[in-house]
Amino acid sequence: MNERSPLPRTIRLHERDNVLVAVDPLSPGLSLHGLTVRERVPRGHKMATTRIAEGAPVLKFGQIIGFAMRPIEPGEWLHDHNIQVQAFSREYHLAENVEPSSILPLEERATFQGFRRANGKVGTRNYLAILTSVNCSATVARFIAREVERSGLLDDRPQIDGILPLVHGTGCGMDLRGEGSEILKRTQWGYASNPNIAGVLMVGLGCEVFQITRWKELYGIQESESFRTMTIQDVGGTRKTVEAGVAAIADMIPVASKARRETVPASELMLALQCGGSDGYSGITANPALGAAADLLVRHGGTAILSETPEIYGAEHLLIRRAAAPEVGEKLLGRIAWWEDYTARNRGEMNNNPSPGNKAGGLSTILEKSLGAAAKGGTTPLNAVYDYAEPVIAKGLVFMDTPGYDPVSATGQVAGGANLLCFTTGRGSAYGCKPTPSLKLATNSEIYRRMIDDMDINCGDILEGVSIEEKGREIFEAILQVASGRRTKSEELGYGEAEFLPWQIGATM
Incomplete structure (x- = not known):
């Protein structure tokens, strides 16, 4: 039978x-x-x-x-x-019956082992970075990094996580005073001051729109033992700039090597929340589990950054109800209106999302995708809304206006100060985010098993009986371990340099 x-x-x-x-x-x-x-x-x-x-x-x-x-x-x-998708009215209730988050006393907060910087910020990694003002200096930046690695200067320097060339495709052919130029300057300063970076060399060509001297004046940046700048034209060409760049990094290595991990409270963590390659399970398993972990982090005094404005479109009415003050909700609605205008100007529409892969995974409309994506933000009050790459200073849950495109979005969050990132995926995104370690959370057990070398945590077992709360605690514990130095799968694979992608807005001229 x-x-x-x-x-x-x-x-x-x-x-x-x-x-x-x-x-x-x-x-x-x-x-x-x-x-x-x-x-x-x-x-x-x-x-x-x-x-x-x-x-x-x-x-x-x-x-x-x-x-x-x-x-x-x-x-x-x-x-x-x-x-x-069609237009319909939503009930927008700003800051409706919002209760402040319950924050644990300092002595009861979880801790991790981090790098305390001179300005009081705490890093989870200890990188040396080479930034570029313009694409024209990108190759030289990579040459410098390659020569440093080849020279053995970082041998026997276990306190340093590596040399990181962060290059991009813009910096010239843009409006000097335009929105795109302002975003690039803000992004570059955000990376230069991110606590996961111990020393910075900024390399330019010399004649570009992004002028290093003006950028330094804008942010009050001084040359120091951990911050140096140079341009290819002033130094005298490619070979001389590579030699000068290697010498500058060599001077920074002893300084960066002095950094030591120490016990710090979890309130020093600033967690970027990301989802990519989403599927029909994302809003059921990994996203709400990450939201539960974000709630725990907020309870321990930390900060969680929800982003990807086009991917909370249709769920914004739920977020603004949790706004800590009416002006916070109003700013979020203002950014939604900007995106509606931005897509219309560029002959697009907000429902160009979900992607083909999202649809194959079961997501039919942007409204469905957004309701699941917003779950990453947990349940605590929304305390602030930031423009792209703005320094995040508020604690608790905050929102940063970014595109939905993951590398661009995460670049803005890291520029805002994120020292750790959690990334949920159902279709199987391959992603890393140096200098900020990225934990990959699989929404279903099949993709976890198939891409085991890329996935850190399986949230598919929620479909088999594990509770959202239990999985949230597992994610929170993993966050503390990674913040203390445990390498993620994407770090082991070497991901993270090519994913630096500042948001380009405006005409290329």
Whole structure:
């Protein structure tokens, strides 16, 4: 006698929902929960539980994720072929009944082993960085880093995590006083002052729009034993600049080598929250688990930075309810309005997201994606909203306005001061973020097993009974261990240099 196979698993996320999420693939003709599956529903995708009239809302997480393009029958597969985004009114309640976060006393806070800098900030890594003012000096920056590594100057210097050339594709052909120029200057200073960097060499060409001398005056930067600048034109060409650059780094190495880890409270952590290669499980497993970890960090006095403005579009009404003050919510709504105008000016639309990979993983609209992405921010009050690459000074949960494109978004967060990053993925993003270590959180067990060399934590076991709270504690403990020096999978693979990507806004001229 054959045993009956167990029914495929499904999840209904909210009592208001008119969809089920397929944890396992659903086959046509299958009967479950009083429904007959009408067509194949891939894993992570959605099935209608009731008849949905044409133009009626489709609900997931108890929120609108789109509208039916035609009448939809119970048991039908729901995706971008029959769901669309259209304008609808949302209830915006600014700072509605927000209770301050409960912060543990200093003596009860978790600790980690970090590098205390002279300005009081704490790093989780100890890098030497070569920054560039313009793409024209990028190759020389890489030559300098290569010569330092080849020379053996970093041999027997275990306190230094490495030499890091951070190059980019802009710095000239731009409006000197434009928004793009301001963002680049802010980003470069943010990296130069990030606590994970012990020493900086800034290399320019000399004639570019981004003038190093003006940048130094703007931020009050002084040349020192841990900060040097030079231009190829002033030094006398490529070979001489490489030699001078290697000599400058050689002078910084003894200074950087003096850094030692010491016990510091978790309140010194500034955690960047990222998701990329999202799927239908992201908003069910890894994102809410990371949100639980962010809540723990906030309770221990730390800071969590939620970002990717186009990927909270459609969930902003939920975030502004948690704004600590009305002006915080108003600033977030202002950034949403900027993005609506920005996409219109560039003949785009906010619903150009999700990507093809996101859709293959079960996400049908930007509204659905955003509701899941916003879960990374946990449940605590939203204390501040920052422009791209602005220095983050508030504690608790904050928001930084960035694109949804992961490398650009994370670059802004690191420039804001993030000394650690957590990155959730369902499709399997390959990513690292030097100088800030990046923990990769898989949304499902299949991608965790398939990409085991890239994934640090499996959140797919939430679908098998592990609670969100338990997984959040696991992530929080991993954050403390990585902050204390444990290498992440992306660090072991060598990721992180090419992912430095400042946001380019405006015309290239």
